Amino acid sequence: MKPVVRIAGVIVSLAAFAFVGRAIYRSLDGLQQQLVSPLFLFAVAGSVVAYAMILQVCGLAWHRLLTAIDYPSLGIGQALAIYGRTQIYKYLPGNVLHMLGRYRLARSAGASNKALAFAQIAELLTILLAAAGISALLARAVLANALQERGINDPTLVNILIVCGIAVLTIGATMIVRQRMAGTGLRAFGAVAVALVFYALFFIGSGLLLAALCKSISSAGGVPELIGIGAAAWLVGFVVPGAPGGLGVRETVLIAGLSIAGLPAAEATAVALGYRFVTTVGDALVAMVIMLLEFKK
Template structure:
């Protein structure tokens, strides 16, 4: 899938080579790309902080914030190894060697994946819904349906809690420990901040190339980024979702912007995220 996706991106680059070739690496454009990489590196600190919150609530370890952030930064580079799981495995191995048992590490990794997916889905739904509500296709019924679903969930929450405690023994710790619930909620908020910053980088890149981004397009771009990240995350084998994310961004951005810059934007955005990961590794990876 990754190879096919990369081939698709290559074809799009070839068909829109006039726009790609016209892009000039001026001082201003390079400064913008560098700033985007710096912001993305800063966003990665929210990921490491969320990981610390989750692991600290699950395990009674005595490791410092700086050490866990360093391990997280070093392990994140491993996501570029084919397989798209080595960052999770390497982090697990390093922390297990420091005395943390396998069970809390496995539970923390599962909680991290659920939190990231939940945050991505949140941005995708909110961005897509707002785009439809305030775009040219006004669909207020989506808002009414969403509010009705939320109201039903609020009514059913007490019943869901009782059922989980009775039939799912593994849910006891989560539902009966306010500290763990608070840690997971804070982690979820930090994942939302990560997607907000990373999505803002993509919006800024679109603005740099097109010179204008409507408020309606901002919602669509944020939703496109969340969907592309999610697709790359759940696709096994693709290192850091390479090819998968670019394909979705190319298709969605070309439909949103109608300017044929999707391929160029996707490539430049990948450059900024990779540079941001390397910068995060340099800044945080060596600290103990």
């Protein structure tokens, strides 16, 4: 199935790039005006620094999962340094090298294979559950509007889709985590719960940055639904195989979701491109600071 999944991922990524390219072309004049707006540029610059700080929440979640198995193999400072340094690797082809790099560096620093395997699986499941839950709860109105535009005007259907999606993800996560956590005790379950809260805070924080970009150029869209759209875009970009950092796929979901939320095409495209700049440069900024500090030691 791996070649089939990989091919499907490539097809989805190419379709996403085509959609984004078409959106840029169709709104080129308005897009240029938005991208040079002083308020928008100020929001982008501030969001880069804020995102770099918010990213540390994910590092804390990963550290909590690690120490649930073989505490105290890594200190918080070590874990944050490893996490921040390897985040930039996700922009390389494959979208998994940041996980492999994190595993290798943490193993060299003294973490056990059991702890790293648990942390990796639990991280994937909790971060997906957090993204799915926030997007379902906060972007419900966007999903309802999207279905309504296609002639499906039934709130019950929307609720069923949301509940079923969260239920399937939760059941799958519980089954896998229980198998992987046999013999680790209640501390591992507590670590998963804490990590889930951390990842939820990450999506809320990064969603607020998306809302700040939106509000710098348009008054359309409520802050809660913008946070939900951001989480949904991250989720779809993450699960599509082979898209480095969700490149193209995330922007497609953002443009579509923001357009449904009421932003004109040019503004939605500008925000999607600005948000990509914020997250990419934010990841790079964290990696550069960590490598600079390590170089000075």
